[in-house]
Amino acid sequence: MPKLLLAGTVAYDSLRTPQGERPRILGGSALHAAVAASILLRPVNLLSVVGGDFETEHLAFLQKRGVDLRGLKTIKAGRTFAWRGFYEKDMNTAHTVQTELNVLAQFDPALPPEYLDNDFIFLGNIDPALQTKVLAQLPARKFAALDTMNYWIASQREDLLKAINAADLLFVNDAEIRQLTGEDNLLRAARMLLTGRLRYVIIKKGEHGAMLISGKQIAVAPSMPLDEIIDPTGAGDSFAGGFMSYVVERGVNWDTLRAALVYATIVASFNVQGFGCERLAEITQADLDERLKVFREITRIN
Amino acid sequence: MPKLLLAGTVAYDSLRTPQGERPRILGGSALHAAVAASILLRPVNLLSVVGGDFETEHLAFLQKRGVDLRGLKTIKAGRTFAWRGFYEKDMNTAHTVQTELNVLAQFDPALPPEYLDNDFIFLGNIDPALQTKVLAQLPARKFAALDTMNYWIASQREDLLKAINAADLLFVNDAEIRQLTGEDNLLRAARMLLTGRLRYVIIKKGEHGAMLISGKQIAVAPSMPLDEIIDPTGAGDSFAGGFMSYVVERGVNWDTLRAALVYATIVASFNVQGFGCERLAEITQADLDERLKVFREITRIN
Numbered sequence: 263m264p265k266l267l268l269a270g271t272v273a274y275d276s277l278r279t280p281q282g283e284r285p286r287i288l289g290g291s292a293l294h295a296a297v298a299a300s301i302l303l304r305p306v307n308l309l310s311v312v313g314g315d316f317e318t319e320h321l322a323f324l325q326k327r328g329v330d331l332r333g334l335k336t337i338k339a340g341r342t343f344a345w346r347g348f349y350e351k352d353m354n355t356a357h358t359v360q361t362e363l364n365v366l367a368q369f370d371p372a373l374p375p376e377y378l379d380n381d382f383i384f385l386g387n388i389d390p391a392l393q394t395k396v397l398a399q400l401p402a403r404k405f406a407a408l409d410t411m412n413y414w415i416a417s418q419r420e421d422l423l424k425a426i427n428a429a430d431l432l433f434v435n436d437a438e439i440r441q442l443t444g445e446d447n448l449l450r451a452a453r454m455l456l457t458g459r460l461r462y463v464i465i466k467k468g469e470h471g472a473m474l475i476s477g478k479q480i481a482v483a484p485s486m487p488l489d490e491i492i493d494p495t496g497a498g499d500s501f502a503g504g505f506m507s508y509v510v511e512r513g514v515n516w517d518t519l520r521a522a523l524v525y526a527t528i529v530a531s532f533n534v535q536g537f538g539c540e541r542l543a544e545i546t547q548a549d550l551d552e553r554l555k556v557f558r559e560i561t562r563i564n
Numbered sequence: 565m566p567k568l569l570l571a572g573t574v575a576y577d578s579l580r581t582p583q584g585e586r587p588r589i590l591g592g593s594a595l596h597a598a599v600a601a602s603i604l605l606r607p608v609n610l611l612s613v614v615g616g617d618f619e620t621e622h623l624a625f626l627q628k629r630g631v632d633l634r635g636l637k638t639i640k641a642g643r644t645f646a647w648r649g650f651y652e653k654d655m656n657t658a659h660t661v662q663t664e665l666n667v668l669a670q671f672d673p674a675l676p677p678e679y680l681d682n683d684f685i686f687l688g689n690i691d692p693a694l695q696t697k698v699l700a701q702l703p704a705r706k707f708a709a710l711d712t713m714n715y716w717i718a719s720q721r722e723d724l725l726k727a728i729n730a731a732d733l734l735f736v737n738d739a740e741i742r743q744l745t746g747e748d749n750l751l752r753a754a755r756m757l758l759t760g761r762l763r764y765v766i767i768k769k770g771e772h773g774a775m776l777i778s779g780k781q782i783a784v785a786p787s788m789p790l791d792e793i794i795d796p797t798g799a800g801d802s803f804a805g806g807f808m809s810y811v812v813e814r815g816v817n818w819d820t821l822r823a824a825l826v827y828a829t830i831v832a833s834f835n836v837q838g839f840g841c842e843r844l845a846e847i848t849q850a851d852l853d854e855r856l857k858v859f860r861e862i863t864r865i866n
Binding site for chain 2: 351352353446447448449450453467470471473480481482483484487488489490491520524557558560561562563
């Protein structure tokens with residue numbers, strides 16, 4: 263069975279949305295991706311770092327979900343990466359109040375020996391130089407996907423382009439790809455990035471769905487219409503984690519990637535229906551299948 | 565055969581987009597809708613007004629497309645409604661430079677006797693009091709759809725709500741329905757409007773596709789991915805005109821309405837590939853069918 267590695271941040275998020283607030287709940291790019299991936303696939307391997315303040319119950323939560331923690335380094339003298347933010351009525355935009363890097367500032371993403379045969383890699387949002395360091399340790403990998411954010415596009419563009427060109431697939435949102443390429447048209451922007459090693463771009467458009475673009479083909483999926491959104495934090499990471507788990511299970515080809523796009527859409531739709539990963543942690547494959555059935559009906563082309 | 569009436573504006577548009585500019589080309593809500601509807605259905609009936617400056621070649625163009633002009637009033641002493649505007653790189657937002665109402669200010673939408681048996685009605689964007697006047701003349705109509713814009717929501721809210729509640733279907737974009745209802749969630753906003761006579765809401769999201777919502781059901785369609793957009797003017801009107809022509813051909817039920825949503829998406833995708841209705845005026849049913857095939861493949865859920 264192929265092995266999936268999820269690298270990135272584990273965080274304590276303090277969130278406020280129009281639906282309420284939560285202090286210090288589990289968050290971070292690798293965490294959300296791991297919780298999502300572990301619905302379909304167990305075990306999954308986590309590569310990240312936490313501080314001495316990381317709760318035992320949170321370690322237990324992850325272990326119980328089949329998240330392998332040998333790659334989760336604990337720096338006892340430090341504190342876990344923490345993000346404080348809020349959303350206005352327009353849930354598409356996160357407003358940051360405070361970011362404490364804490365142990366993330368010293369993170370050396372050295373893989374434990376047991377992870378060196380991992381063949382499917384998700385590099386969640388983190389410093390692109392660290393993303394490159396992870397990939398450099400996995401020369402025989404089969405498929406690597408990378409996510410990023412506006413901060414790195416603005417501050418470490420060269421490092422980011424290097425990391426992107428070592429990956430097979432890029433997850434990026436519409437505003438980010440426009441910022442990265444200077445091209446407003448999403449198809450053309452994606453094609454500008456597909457000139458090197460990178461083979462696929464997935465443009466995430468939040469409530470407007472997602473597009474998968476290769477050099478030759480396109481697939482689009484709307485998002486699942488929902489009449490209540492509790493917290494959009496981690497939607498993109500759970501999308502990516504769900505996507506990767508599906509690809510590990512089914513293999514890398516155009517048809518499985520486009521099916522994974524839909525699977526990821528359904529996973530992310532559950533993620534936003536609770537704070538942090540609360541909702542996603544409750545659901546089963548049967549819940550996903552049931553919503554997928556509804557989604558098929560809603561999006562069916564006669 | 566049922567008869568389709570398209571009421572609204574006929575305009576001379578002077579446009580600038582990142583792709584170029586055009587002075588005084590054919591535009592207006594009823595015009596774009598009629599050009600779109602006449603691909604599938606001929607004749608279609610136009611209810612609007614123009615001035616003495618309206619070109620003979622434009623009358624000939626419409627007549628050749630099977631657009632019945634008995635409802636197109638000419639006020640010889642006046643000038644045709646004129647709009648001047650431009651689009652920045654973000655083609656989703658039209659910036660108005662100048663609006664000259666001209667003959668529109670005196671428009672009395674009295675139906676010619678030949679139109680009194682029209683059973684499918686599209687009320688394009690125009691003063692909602694005029695939309696209500698049109699519907700009042702058609703008590704035996706089968707299906708009426710209405711479009712509007714932010715200007716009327718802000719300035720004539722009561723008249724607009726009255727017109728909406730005399731219609732069966734509302735075409736509205738995402739920003740407009742939020743403005744109209746004060747509700748950010750699109751599903752809930754639509755359901756707020758579905759409490760009276762109105763049975764369906766179509767929320768147009770431009771490049772992000774469209775949603776059809778009834779009291780019980782939902783259908784969503786992404787837009788056709790395009791690598792070049794020439795001019796978005798009239799996209800919504802051509803969408804509505806294409807939608808209505810399909811519904812006239814196939815009848816009013818959930819399955820035909822959801823298929824019409826997809827048909828309309830394809831029609832609108834051609835509309836934005838030329839200035840005004842230039843591109844739409846060239847295409848045939850075969851062109852639509854071919855693109856529909858590509859669209860099915862792009863949006864297929866495995």
